[in-house]
Amino acid sequence: MEKTNITVGALPIPDPVSLYIANAKGFFKEEGLTVTPKIITGGAAAIPAIENGSLDISQTNYVSTFLAVSTGKKIKLVADMYQAGPNTFNIMVPKDSPIKTVADLKGKTIFVNNLRNVATLAVTSQLKVAGLTESDVTFKEKPFPDMGNAILSGQADAGWITEPFITANQSAHGFRKLADTMTGQTADLPIAGWMATEEWASKYPKTLAAFQRAISKAQQVASSDRKEIEAMLPKYTKIDAKTASVITLGAYPSELNANRLQKVADLMLEYGYLKSAIDVNSVIVAPPTSG
Amino acid sequence: MTGARLLRGAIGAAGFLVVGELLIRFGISPELAFPAPSTILLEAVRLLADTEFLAGVGTTLTNWVLGLLVATAIAVPLGVLLGALTPLERAIRPLLEFMRPIPSVAIIPLAILLIPVDELMKISVIVYASVWPILINTLYGMHDVDPLAKESLRSFGFGRLAVLARVSLPSAAPFVATGVRIAAGIALVLAVSAELLAGGFNGIGVYVTVAGSGNRTDLMMAATFWAGVIGVLANVLLMAGERRLFHWHRMRTGAAGS
Numbered sequence: 089m090e091k092t093n094i095t096v097g098a099l100p101i102p103d104p105v106s107l108y109i110a111n112a113k114g115f116f117k118e119e120g121l122t123v124t125p126k127i128i129t130g131g132a133a134a135i136p137a138i139e140n141g142s143l144d145i146s147q148t149n150y151v152s153t154f155l156a157v158s159t160g161k162k163i164k165l166v167a168d169m170y171q172a173g174p175n176t177f178n179i180m181v182p183k184d185s186p187i188k189t190v191a192d193l194k195g196k197t198i199f200v201n202n203l204r205n206v207a208t209l210a211v212t213s214q215l216k217v218a219g220l221t222e223s224d225v226t227f228k229e230k231p232f233p234d235m236g237n238a239i240l241s242g243q244a245d246a247g248w249i250t251e252p253f254i255t256a257n258q259s260a261h262g263f264r265k266l267a268d269t270m271t272g273q274t275a276d277l278p279i280a281g282w283m284a285t286e287e288w289a290s291k292y293p294k295t296l297a298a299f300q301r302a303i304s305k306a307q308q309v310a311s312s313d314r315k316e317i318e319a320m321l322p323k324y325t326k327i328d329a330k331t332a333s334v335i336t337l338g339a340y341p342s343e344l345n346a347n348r349l350q351k352v353a354d355l356m357l358e359y360g361y362l363k364s365a366i367d368v369n370s371v372i373v374a375p376p377t378s379g
Numbered sequence: 380m381t382g383a384r385l386l387r388g389a390i391g392a393a394g395f396l397v398v399g400e401l402l403i404r405f406g407i408s409p410e411l412a413f414p415a416p417s418t419i420l421l422e423a424v425r426l427l428a429d430t431e432f433l434a435g436v437g438t439t440l441t442n443w444v445l446g447l448l449v450a451t452a453i454a455v456p457l458g459v460l461l462g463a464l465t466p467l468e469r470a471i472r473p474l475l476e477f478m479r480p481i482p483s484v485a486i487i488p489l490a491i492l493l494i495p496v497d498e499l500m501k502i503s504v505i506v507y508a509s510v511w512p513i514l515i516n517t518l519y520g521m522h523d524v525d526p527l528a529k530e531s532l533r534s535f536g537f538g539r540l541a542v543l544a545r546v547s548l549p550s551a552a553p554f555v556a557t558g559v560r561i562a563a564g565i566a567l568v569l570a571v572s573a574e575l576l577a578g579g580f581n582g583i584g585v586y587v588t589v590a591g592s593g594n595r596t597d598l599m600m601a602a603t604f605w606a607g608v609i610g611v612l613a614n615v616l617l618m619a620g621e622r623r624l625f626h627w628h629r630m631r632t633g634a635a636g637s
Contacts, residue, residue, distance in 0.1 A: 097578070100592035126497075127578040127585050133491070140495040233591040233599075237413065256594040326593025 090292040092120055094299070096282075097128035097137060097146035100325040102251060102337055103170035103280045104147050106306035108320050115305045119298035125324070130202070135161065138285050144292075145299060148283040150352045151206040151361065157371055158362050162286035165344060165372045166296055167303045170280040172270035173338035177210055178254055179269060181246045182239060183262035190218035190267050199230040199239065199247035204361065206279060207248045210269035212359055217272060222359070236261055251335040252327045273355060278348050279338065289373050297376035304375060307342035344372050396420075414597035422601035432602065435581040440609070442498060442582075443570040446505025447563055453506070454513035454562075455555055461514075462521020462551070463543060479515070483508030483569055487576045497580070501573040508569045509562035516558025520551030553625040560617040567610050 098104035107125055110116050116123045126143065128134045134146035135156055145166065156163055179198070181187045187196065193215065200207035212222045230238050235247040236257040246266060249257060257263040270277055282303065289296055309316050314337070321332040341348070346368045353366040396416045403415040414422075426432045461468040487504055494500035524547045532542045574584025583606050590598035 100589040124580070126580050127588060129576060129578045129588060133577075136488075136492045140492065142491075142495040142497055142500075231591065233594055233596065252592075253594055324589075326590045326595045326598060328593065331593070 089120055089294045089298060091144070091295045093122045093124070094144040094295065095124045095126050095142070097126050097134045097143040098324075099128055099130070099147055102317065102321060102325075102327070102335070105317050105320050106169070106303055106310050106340060107147075108324050109309050109316055110302045110306035112320065112323075113306065113309065115302035116299075119302050121295070121298050121302065123299075132156075132202070132205075134283075135163065138163070138283065138288065144288060144295075145282050145284045147280060149206055149280045150278055150349060151209060151356060153281070153283055153371070154353050154356055154362065154366055155204075157366060158364070163283050163371070164286050164289045165281045165349070166284050166289065167282040167300050167375070168278065168307070168341040168344045169282060170278075171339040171341055171348075172274065172277045172279050173336065174270065175254070175265070175268050175336045176338045177207075177248065177250050177269045179211060179214065179246050179266040180249045180254065180257060180263045181266050183264055185245065185264075187245060187266060190214050191220065193218075193246060193266075194220055194224045196245040197226045197228055197243075199235050199244045200227050201230070201232050201248070201250075203227055203229050206277075209355060209359055209361060210274050210277070211248050213273045213355065214267050214269050214271075236263065239263075251337065252331050255331060255335050276339070276348075277355075278341075278352055281344065281349075284373075296373065300373075300375045304342045307340045310340040311342065344375060346372055414600060418597050419600045419604060422597045423604045426598075426601050426605065431581070432583075432586050435583050435586045435602075436605065436609075438579075438581050439570050439574065439583045439606075442501045442505060442573075443566050446502045446570065447509055447559070447566045449502065450506045450509035450562060450566070451513055451559055454510045454558070455517055458514045458517025458555070459521060459543070459548070459551070462518050463539075463547065468518070475511075475514070479511045483565070484572050484576075487573055490573075491577050497577070500577065501570065501579070504573050505566045505569045509566040512561040512565065513555065513558035516554045516561070517551060520554025521547060523554065524550045553621065556617070556621045556625065560614060560621065563613050563617060564610055567606065567613065571606050 096107060098107050104125075107123070111123055111125070128137065128143070128146060132152045134143065134148060135152070137143040138146050139161075147169065148163075148165075150165075153163055153165060179190070179193075187193060198211060200211065202208075208222070208227050211225075211227070215221060215224065228244055230244070230247070232250065232253045235244075235249060235253065238244060239247050240261060248269065249263075254265075282299075284296065317337065318329065318332040321327045322329050327335070349368045349372070353362065353368050356362045357365050399416045403413060461471060483504060486507060490500045490504050494503055528546045528550075529542050532546055537545070571582075571584040571587075574582035575588060576584075578588065579585045583602055586602045587599045590596075590602060
């Protein structure tokens with residue numbers, strides 16, 4: 089193997105749980121890999137970190153990746169991580185809000201964690217169903233932990249919220265769900281994956297294959313036993329055991345599938361996030377065929 | 380600090396906490412999930428037994444102290460040099476005045492891009508931010524040297540370096556110390572900001588980020604509380620050091636203890 093010690097960037101959210109499962113269960117060790125997780129602050133912020141080598145591999149969200157690829161960044165997706173499930177990304181409003189349907193959002197302000205990202209893409213696809221477009225609403229950026237309070241204090245009318253904040257805002261403030269944004273066009277939308285630079289992937293093919301095998305194994309554990317996720321979440325996030333047992337989780341695919349990911353790139357093209365089509369096959373590094 | 384002043388300070392802080400507590404518990408918007416001061420303080424005490432947090436504090440403190448030391452090692456000699464050579468100072472001053480007000484936090488993204496080693500990146504931004512107050516204070520110190528003392532030494536046949544060592548440096552030292560104390564506060568802000576913006580393996584800022592992941596506003600505030608305490612302690616320590624070392628300076632300038 090070309091490199092046995094690698095640093096991997098991950099956000100403190102449920103998506104990258106298999107990184108921690110693979111470490112805890114010794115899947116990386118079995119492959120001869122020592123993996124050190126490092127907290128990152130966002131998928132887009134991780135791109136310079138893999139480019140300058142401070143991270144070997146990093147968590148990313150697919151929208152950020154395809155945007156970066158469209159501007160000429162040499163990035164490869166190396167493994168899948170997280171796929172949306174029902175009620176994992178909802179538009180939420182305060183309990184006494186006059187907004188009853190998505191159509192009522194016309195002229196309103198909606199909080200998203202990032203502008204021009206999967207957040208705005210998902211909300212826009214729901215607006216379309218209600219006969220609205222992106223320009224009928226105002227998107228404002230706000231980190232998930234601050235959204236609930238900021239909506240209550242009138243800074244926005246609604247928020248695009250994910251777990252554990254859906255559960256937190258429901259129980260603390262009685263927020264209600266206006267819409268599940270992962271339905272229709274965005275049902276089962278692939279959300280996040282692992283990326284490396286093209287250069288890194290071609291320089292360390294055996295290291296990469298080892299990482300892919302271990303992660304795939306951990307993804308299988310995550311998708312077959314929710315208890316494993318619940319046990320791991322409090323160890324690398326501040327999601328407590330009680331919340332971990334009730335939050336809604338998406339899916340943890342164990343294989344990087346170009347057809348599934350193509351849906352994200354096609355949606356981005358449809359809604360003008362991309363100027364020209366991207367063939368996802370050219371962006372992914374297929375998993376190794378044999379050990 | 381006298382006993383009476385300490386008491387008054389404590390009353391002020393306690394009053395502030397009580398008002399905060401009442402406002403949040405019964406006040407304007409009890410719906411907000413903002414934790415009450417008592418909750419934050421309780422969490423802050425709990426953090427003292429949290430090994431993950433303590434490791435983070437260790438990392439932040441290490442970066443902070445290293446950054447401050449490197450900044451001092453750069454800024455003091457540079458300040459002395461510029462202070463001693465007026466034409467050089469005039470040539471460089473506009474550049475200094477241009478770079479000094481650039482908000483240091485704004486260079487963090489650039490630093491992330493340029494410096495691949497995490498700790499080195501963080502120390503570099505700390506150094507960048509803390510060089511300015513030390514440099515400017517050293518310059519002021521060098522300008523403030525008593526010309527009569529310098530002339531006297533020169534007339535006794537002492538060379539340039541001897542005058543620098545015997546008169547200029549001791550005279551500028553209290554200014555340098557003040558510069559270091561101001562820089563210490565700025566350096567701590569940068570140490571935590573770099574962690575908040577860039578992430579990392581651990582650190583006070585990284586802990587705050589992770590606390591946010593679980594909607595733990597109380598933990599975020601508790602970690603921030605300790606950052607504040609560390610800043611206050613550092614200031615008190617450095618001020619006491621200044622007072623001890625440069626007692627004569629206060630006597631001469633008549634600056635009352637502040």
